Amino acid sequence: MTVNDIARAAGVSRATVSLVLRESPLVHADTRARVQAELARQRYVYNRGAANLRRRTSSSVALVINDLSNPFFAEFAAGVDQTLAAKGYVTLLGSAGESPERQQAVLASLMEHTPAGLILSPAEGSDGESLRQVLGHSNVLLFNRAVAGTDWDFLALDNRHGAYLATCHVIGLGHRRIAFFGGHADSSSCQQRREGFAQAMAEAGLEVPEASLIESAPNRLEAAARTAELFAGDAAPTAAVCYNDNVALGLMLGLASRGIRAGRDFSITGFDDISEAAATTPALTTIAVNPRERGRQAAELLLQRIDHPEAEPRHTVATVELRIRESCGAPKRT
Amino acid sequence: MTVNDIARAAGVSRATVSLVLRESPLVHADTRARVQAELARQRYVYNRGAANLRRRTSSSVALVINDLSNPFFAEFAAGVDQTLAAKGYVTLLGSAGESPERQQAVLASLMEHTPAGLILSPAEGSDGESLRQVLGHSNVLLFNRAVAGTDWDFLALDNRHGAYLATCHVIGLGHRRIAFFGGHADSSSCQQRREGFAQAMAEAGLEVPEASLIESAPNRLEAAARTAELFAGDAAPTAAVCYNDNVALGLMLGLASRGIRAGRDFSITGFDDISEAAATTPALTTIAVNPRERGRQAAELLLQRIDHPEAEPRHTVATVELRIRESCGAPKRT
DNA sequence: CTGAAAGCGCTTACAG
DNA sequence: CTGAAAGCGCTTACAG
Incomplete structure (x- = not known):
């Protein structure tokens, strides 16, 4: 089960077996064939750990x-x-x-x-x-x-560009009061997505009131629980660009429990394109990252x-x- | 970066360092402290591969x-x-x-x-x-x-029992013509699920006509494409126990495209409880395997x-x- | 309690 | 083209 056994059985030295294993051209075709036959016969399995140790690889x-x-x-x-x-x-x-x-x-x-x-x-x-x-x-x-x-x-x-694309799409549909929903504001990915959001809003000449930036842990449960915050002020948004798909899915649940229909009464986008995004009703518009x-x-x-x-x-x-x-x-x- | 370096710096032999590393009680507390200090100072990282080679572990x-x-x-x-x-x-x-x-x-x-x-x-x-x-x-x-x-x-x-539970549930709701939909009949898991299905049907005195066992690769696309086979005969089933959730989700799509409403016009169960199962509309009754x-x-x-x-x-x-x-x-x- | 020596399974100069 | 020897980083009897 080691090069030694193979070498002995094939009547060559360990070095020669090693050369065969590493497919060196130095060894004679006949010798190589003999060694390879022995390798197969004994079902030799290479110990890559030992080789790595010696070769420092x-x-x-x-x-x-x-x-x-x-x-x-x-x-x-x-x-x-x-x-x-x-x-x-x-x-x-x-x-x-x-x-x-x-x-x-x-x-x-x-x-x-x-x-x-x-x-x-x-x-x-x-x-x-x-x-x-x-x-x-x-x-x-x-x-x-x-x-x-x-x-x-x-x-x-490309967090920034992804959120920018999503936001532009929402604006293009005619929305004017748009929230950015979910994520921890101190995480870099959330910051970048908010930047993309802000850029798209600015380019369209739209305001981003403080109240339209809503934090939430990036999971369904907390997102659903924070739905109320969207509608706390007097000029409630008509759409939300969400931090990611899980947040968006949670928001959908939160909306449903208030009788608000996603995609009709209120528009939502996600980020990630997880497999559920295509399976929910309505299916989730999102940013695919493959x-x-x-x-x-x-x-x-x-x-x-x-x-x-x-x-x-x-x-x-x-x-x-x-x-x-x-x-x-x-x-x-x- | 090796036991040698630590040994030299601590003024002991490699063996002693090794004993310290392996937390042997044989080494004097003072020596151990000295070695451990050196280990920390040099940020030694153990080479588990070398140890495994020597110990044959x-x-x-x-x-x-x-x-x-x-x-x-x-x-x-x-x-x-x-x-x-x-x-x-x-x-x-x-x-x-x-x-x-x-x-x-x-x-x-x-x-x-x-x-x-x-x-x-x-x-x-x-x-x-x-x-x-x-x-x-x-x-x-x-x-x-x-x-x-x-x-x-x-x-x-427990494929057999899972399919049995799903089938009993469907029967309990009042269905009489029930299909087993999806899976490759020559795979062992499909065979077992079909057995559980057959057992529940037999216990309820219900027949399982040949046409109600429909094969499909265990993915959404092919399952959707095979939906028609369910309704080919004259006494079409009113429910299907599906091989797994993906098949069930595919079948839902197939039904929807024919104007048949899952959960109302036609009952479906899955197997696996993948995360989409809870997210679809209607949510999928299924067998959870954790x-x-x-x-x-x-x-x-x-x-x-x-x-x-x-x-x-x-x-x-x-x-x-x-x-x-x-x-x-x-x-x-x- | 500590050290010198051998060896895990491999590779690689170095001779021949 | 092939073999004897040394060594990768570790551990473990064995002396002392």
């Missing part, structure tokens, strides 16, 4: 996702794994459950397996200094969320980084696109 | 999923990873994309990383002999699909196997439960 890449049960990140992970596998890397999976503390522990554990690089979708509230300490000089690609005080490669979604393709892209970027550890850090912005569905209609004439 | 478990972008399996993977991480194992991820050939390649690659065990959700059409060849004497747990000619541990969903909990369970079972490699193979059946929603109503009086 690595054939693994760590992938740390804040929440794997989120379909968006699951698709992303599938894309990452697909590209890595095609290049001969194995994916070391880590899940941080949106907790910076757990994330530190997971990263520390993964680092002990000497990954060639690491793709990290950071938990909200990640601390740059802590991350740098645990990751040292590893090849790192950040996805989705920037972390202050770090200068690793970064693959960002998480699987983003996963492939992230893996490609990291592989480039692994090949060129000294290159300048790169900031890549992934394109997003508007997906128009029924949740977003023209305002009612009153 | 493994700290990884491979997880091979036929399709990670399926939310059901993504949840499952999250559960597996959570439990494995808590026990100090790292998850090696593999995705087979429902292709037995790719699955073989992925498994062969993962085996080179000497996992302590392997959790496999086999692709449809997996061959037992091929799997045995590539997996050798590894500790293996199969999930969801049995593979003929293997005797590894197996965690099954994939995250199943993932934890799978990891526990594999860890037991790793601790007792010689124990008898175990076949575990996970409970499922009926989740009643609006897609399943009483038949219309005619």
Whole structure:
């Protein structure tokens, strides 16, 4: 089961077996055939860990996702794994459950397996200094969320442009009083989406009163609970650009329970294009980010980084696109 | 950066550093403190691969999923990873994309990383002999699909009972002509679900005409396309127990395009309780299998196997439960 | 309680 | 073209 056994059975040295394994042209065709026959006969399985130790290489890449049960990140992970596998890397999976503390522990554990690089979708509230300490000089690609005080490669979604597109669409339908609904105002992705929103509103000469910016944790339940805030003032909005699809779906529930029909009485857009977006009634107009393709892209970027550890850090912005569905209609004439 | 560096700096031998790392009580408290200080100062990171090589142990478990972008399996993977991480194992991820050939390649690659065990959700059409060849004497747990000619541990969903529960519910509402819709008749999970369906029908004294068993690939598109087959005969069914949620969702689309209202004109049940099931209109009555909990369970079972490699193979059946929603109503009086 | 030595399974100069 | 030797970073009997 080791090169030794094969060498002995084939009547050659370990070195020769190793050369055959690594497909070196140095070994005679006859010898190679004999060794390969023996390899097959004994069902030899290569110990890549031992080889990596000796060669001081690595054939693994760590992938740390804040929440794997989120379909968006699951698709992303599938894309990452697909590209890595095609290049001969194995994916070391880590899940941080949106907790910076757990994330530190997971990263520390993964680092002990000497990954060639690491793709990290950071938990909200990640601390740059802590991350740098645990990751040292590893090849790192950040996805989705920037972390202050770090200068690793970064693959960002075009949050600003996505929200801009959604907002322009809503304005184009004739809405004038539009809210930005959901997200934590101190998260970078929320800030960027609000910027895109503000830009579109400004370009259309529309005001953004303070009350039309409503925060909510990015989940359905809290979004539904905050629906009332939309209608607290006297000039209630007729549409909302939502932080993401989950928030939009929660808002739909909140509207329904007040007898307001999404897509008819009130227009909604989301962000992400999760699979439910197409399945709800009305289907959700949203910004598609193609998480699987983003996963492939992230893996490609990291592989480039692994090949060129000294290159300048790169900031890549992934394109997003508007997906128009029924949740977003023209305002009612009153 | 290695035990050598720490030993030199702390004025002890490598052996002593190793003992400190492994928390041996043999080393004097003062020495230990000195070594630990040095460990922290140099930000030493343990090379678990080297340790595993020397100790002939493994700290990884491979997880091979036929399709990670399926939310059901993504949840499952999250559960597996959570439990494995808590026990100090790292998850090696593999995705087979429902292709037995790719699955073989992925498994062969993962085996080179000497996992302590392997959790496999086999692709449809997996061959037992091929799997045995590539997996050798590894500790293996199969999930969801049995593979003929293997005797590894197996965690099954209670397909039969789930379909039985769904069918009894539909019968209880007053339906008499009920179809079983979707799935490949030669897959074991479809066979088992059909058995549960047949049992419930038999217990209620209802017939199952050949035409009421309709096959379809387990995806939305093909299910929608096969809707017509339900209504081909003269005594069309008033309800369908579907192979899974995706099929049920596809059927809903097919019905809608014919002007038939799910939950009012026609009753539907699914299987899996994917997140869309609660979001569609009407919401889908289905069988919940709690994939995250199943993932934890799978990891526990594999860890037991790793601790007792010689124990008898175990076949575990996970409970499922009926989740009643609006897609399943009483038949219309005619 | 601490250190010198051997070895896990592999690879890679270096001789021949 | 092939083999003997050294070494990757760790651990573990075995002496002392």
